[in-house]
Amino acid sequence: MEANERVKETEEKQEVWSWGAGTEGQLGTEKLQDEHIPQLLPLLPSISRLSCGGAHVIALTYGKKVLTWGRGASGQLGHGNMVNSLEPKSVQVLSNFNITHVSAGWNHSGFVSECGQVFTCGDGSFGQLGLGDYVSQSSPIKVSHFASRHVYQIACGMRHSLALLKGEHGDQVYGFGSGKRGQLGISKEKVKAVSLPQSVSGLQEVNVSSISANGDHSAALSSEGNLYTWGRGFGGAPDVCCPDRVISRFSFKQAALGWNHVLGLTDEGDVLMLGGSHHGVLNNPQKDVLVNQDLTEEQVKKIPGLNKIKVVGIASGSEHSVLITENGEVMTWGWGEHGQLGLGDTCDHTCPQLVNIAQNAEHQYITSSKVYCGSGFTFVVRACRPKQT
């Protein structure tokens, strides 16, 4: 067993790269500064999934353990204190659980265990921890409201959270926290805040495969490839209090929410965007007109400049976007003031740009890449294999 693992290690190596806003230690570079080009991080345990929040990061290892770093001022790192961490540290409270899903919100965090329990910590001012109060927590606390029911996923937004439950009665999505923009989806009217999970209406007949939350937005993806959004309206549209299916002739396999836009990755490998009227023009309002939505046709627009490039993965920060092509190349666009596009400068871009991530091409090739975005920063986790000589 041990020998096998060692062999595997020499065959495939994981690399973690980060760039963008870094003054809270969220880049994991052990420095408190922004980085404009991709930085290779010191060796981390093998990571199966990352989730990036306002200024903190949660890493889930293949061993189903959790590491966190970055801003900790609200207790979102789950380390039992309220301080930032410059380097990845394990969440001790969860060490007796096998964690299978994690989500980082603006200043709070959610963790789901293999047996369907959900834990939350961090800012609780809006009830977003789902613990029945408005208190912040510096260590993960079990959300007892779900009792013995099986939670499958959690999604943490700016001031709210969603939970996806699977069971005999089908899939159910719950919302808790701030509902001022309709992001909870629990009633036809906006609710100020709820501190206990309540069922999202309008998804009862839907097989939900994944949920996401960012800013004041919520989204669910069905197993049939339909994308539903609710919460703050996109592109100046009114807020939506119940899940609303995005009208498109395409079938989606991934969705990525920003604070003013949502990206959808289609089965064919195309990327579509809804909202984002100032995506990539925050520093240059004159360009606004160029990307204005034409709402008379379909709600969603194709991303310009991608032509025939096939996309296999997407991620959204608050105001920037990242994609991975089928060739393992990383492209970024949107707001760039903190270097979150990784292009070596602080410019904005309305079309995807190729990020130059150093590679020893002669000796290795990339076998898989995944992209993740926090509010103003970006992470890439990729596996490389040495070339046979």
Added chain:
Amino acid sequence: MSYDDVEIEDMEWNEELKSYTYPCPCGDLFQITKEELKIGEEIARCPSCSLYITVIYNMEDFTDQKPKTNVEPPKQQPVAVA
């Protein structure tokens, strides 16, 4: 260009910063002090980037002449430290 319009009741009082704050997409906070609100300032800035928001509020709620203010700073939430 103002990034967003935010009502004062959606901002959080931060005792450490002595400011009303709201999340900035860069990860930091838009901030505005009571003194600024008192003199009619409506722009809350982020110390880390070029973005700013427009704060929607009644100036009378922050002037000394009218003590029956209806905008109380939200109380600092207690925090459980394990």
